[in-house]
Amino acid sequence: MAKIQIAMTVNGEAVEALAEPRTLLIHFLREQLNLTGPHIGCDTSHCGACTVDLDGKSMKSCTVFAVQASGAEIRTIEGMAAADGTLHALQEGFREMHGLQCGFCTPGMIVRAYRLLQENPNPTETEIRFGIAGNLCRCTGYQNIVKAIQYAAAKLNGVPLQEAAE
Amino acid sequence: MIPGSFAYHRPSSVQEAVALLADLGTEARALAGGHSLIPMMKLRLAAPDNLVDLAGIKELKSIRADGGDIVIGAMTTQHEVLASDLLTQKIPILRETALQIADPQVRYAGTLGGNVANGDPGNDMPAVMLCLGAAYQVTGKSGERRIAAREFYQGAYFTALEPGEILTAIRIRVPATGHGYGYEKLKRKIGDYATAAAAVVLTMTGGTVASCSIGLTNVAETPLWAEAAANILVGSSLNAATVKRAVAAAEAITAPATDSRGPAIYRTKMAGVMLARALAHARSRAS
Numbered sequence: 001m002a003k004i005q006i007a008m009t010v011n012g013e014a015v016e017a018l019a020e021p022r023t024l025l026i027h028f029l030r031e032q033l034n035l036t037g038p039h040i041g042c043d044t045s046h047c048g049a050c051t052v053d054l055d056g057k058s059m060k061s062c063t064v065f066a067v068q069a070s071g072a073e074i075r076t077i078e079g080m081a082a083a084d085g086t087l088h089a090l091q092e093g094f095r096e097m098h099g100l101q102c103g104f105c106t107p108g109m110i111v112r113a114y115r116l117l118q119e120n121p122n123p124t125e126t127e128i129r130f131g132i133a134g135n136l137c138r139c140t141g142y143q144n145i146v147k148a149i150q151y152a153a154a155k156l157n158g159v160p161l162q163e164a165a166e
Numbered sequence: 167m168i169p170g171s172f173a174y175h176r177p178s179s180v181q182e183a184v185a186l187l188a189d190l191g192t193e194a195r196a197l198a199g200g201h202s203l204i205p206m207m208k209l210r211l212a213a214p215d216n217l218v219d220l221a222g223i224k225e226l227k228s229i230r231a232d233g234g235d236i237v238i239g240a241m242t243t244q245h246e247v248l249a250s251d252l253l254t255q256k257i258p259i260l261r262e263t264a265l266q267i268a269d270p271q272v273r274y275a276g277t278l279g280g281n282v283a284n285g286d287p288g289n290d291m292p293a294v295m296l297c298l299g300a301a302y303q304v305t306g307k308s309g310e311r312r313i314a315a316r317e318f319y320q321g322a323y324f325t326a327l328e329p330g331e332i333l334t335a336i337r338i339r340v341p342a343t344g345h346g347y348g349y350e351k352l353k354r355k356i357g358d359y360a361t362a363a364a365a366v367v368l369t370m371t372g373g374t375v376a377s378c379s380i381g382l383t384n385v386a387e388t389p390l391w392a393e394a395a396a397n398i399l400v401g402s403s404l405n406a407a408t409v410k411r412a413v414a415a416a417e418a419i420t421a422p423a424t425d426s427r428g429p430a431i432y433r434t435k436m437a438g439v440m441l442a443r444a445l446a447h448a449r450s451r452a453s
């Protein structure tokens with residue numbers, strides 16, 4: 001099938017590239033745009049490692065065609081830190097609370113948690129666990145991921161978290 | 167996994183979508199949230215040569231009251247169902263069900279129309295639609311028609327939708343004020359399809375059941391409307407003996423597959439357990 005021109009905004013920058021209609025957004029990001037932060041974990045819509053923020057929604061980019069995202073605003077893990085390199089509160093939280101071990105799930109976790117905190121700036125632990133139910137981690141047991149998100153929520157709300165990582 | 171090649175179309179009106187589907191022939195498919203279709207295409211279990219994306223059709227995205235009915239546009243996502251105050255207030259079983267579908271990412275993408283049009287017995291909304299007595303509004307090249315949800319499902323992935331027709335909206339009569347409801351779903355883990363699930367809507371007057379409707383998920387090739395089971399309960403106080411008879415009547419119409427979710431007999435029994443729980447839950451909520 002002939003390639004078509006696909007344009008979208010990724011991490012604040014207008015991008016354009018040629019791709020077939022069947023090109024999945026994850027491949028478009030990783031292979032055409034060299035954004036290898038979003039990972040391919042399961043490739044079956046389960047693990048959430050490929051999660052990106054698409055027009056204000058957390059999306060598994062292995063289950064969206066790039067062409068469906070034409071004209072969309074996308075944010076990947078590469079777009080989380082400030083231009084000067086200052087980490088986002090979530091990235092800082094994952095570092096401070098040991099929210100990762102191998103780190104494979106982390107880009108998806110952080111991008112998902114970003115949208116969760118946009119919608120619910122003050123989530124309970126239960127709401128955090130329910131809110132990241134589409135992201136699997138094979139290493140941490142989730143405990144410190146939850147703490148990392150609590151850390152970020154507290155920091156963004158201006159009340160630093162007292163608890164320590166486990 | 168890379169799906170087969172296809173041409174992509176993005177119409178901006180129902181008329182345009184229907185005309186495209188008619189012109190492109192039987193291998194063309196509508197694309198809604200894509201969260202059933204794209205996984206199937208990646209596995210090459212589906213290989214449409216044309217996809218008609220419904221995402222650009224604004225009229226398919228709305229939730230509105232129309233007399234005693236609520237009409238939900240087919241492209242309304244599960245996430246939007248959860249965010250709707252109107253639905254939460256008037257038909258709360260939809261929210262209870264949507265919360266048990268998949269995970270947050272899937273709920274941002276998956277649509278109510280896709281969930282009910284898909285024809286997969288594992289989908290949760292169809293049994294709820296049978297329970298509520300919903301009607302599906304569909305449009306094809308030869309015009310519009312309305313199909314009762316209770317007559318829509320004919321087999322696994324086999325529905326009353328004719329080739330080239332799209333589902334535009336779901337019409338639901340608002341259940342009586344004070345009705346009780348429950349959707350109980352047994353699943354192996356969060357995000358899983360049901361081992362078995364049951365939907366109940368009932369009304370009570372003076373301690374007895376005035377009306378009752380029951381839907382069952384994933385225990386046959388199609389969702390099931392358990393009419394006989396519900397009839398047993400009408401006029402009763404939901405006492406243990408009557409519930410037991412109704413559960414047996416519901417179990418009797420199931421014909422689940424033995425699969426990774428368990429042997430058939432187990433899934434039948436779990437349908438009964440889910441029904442008993444949904445009844446108890448519905449009763450506790452009825453006023």
Ligand SMILES: Cc1cc2nc3c(=O)[nH]c(=O)nc-3n(C[C@H](O)[C@H](O)[C@H](O)COP(=O)(O)OP(=O)(O)OC[C@H]3O[C@@H](n4cnc5c(N)ncnc54)[C@H](O)[C@@H]3O)c2cc1C
Nearest residue numbers: 196198199200201202203268276277280281289290332333
């Ligand atoms: C990890 C995962 C877990 C899931 N768990 C559950 C679960 O627990 N319960 C559950 O119910 N679902 C579950 N799903 C499925 C999900 O809810 C789907 O989104 C839904 O089944 C289909 O909706 P869609 O909008 O994505 O439709 P699509 O995938 O776009 O379409 C599905 C089918 O319906 C047809 N179609 C779609 N819209 C229309 C229309 N308006 N008119 C005519 N035909 C149409 C398409 O042509 C296609 O054949 C899960 C999915 C994933 C990936």
Ligand code: FES
Nearest residue numbers: 041042043048062
């Ligand atoms: S790679 Fe997309 S959900 Fe696992």
Ligand code: FES
Nearest residue numbers: 101103137138139
């Ligand atoms: S840190 Fe290894 S998968 Fe989550």
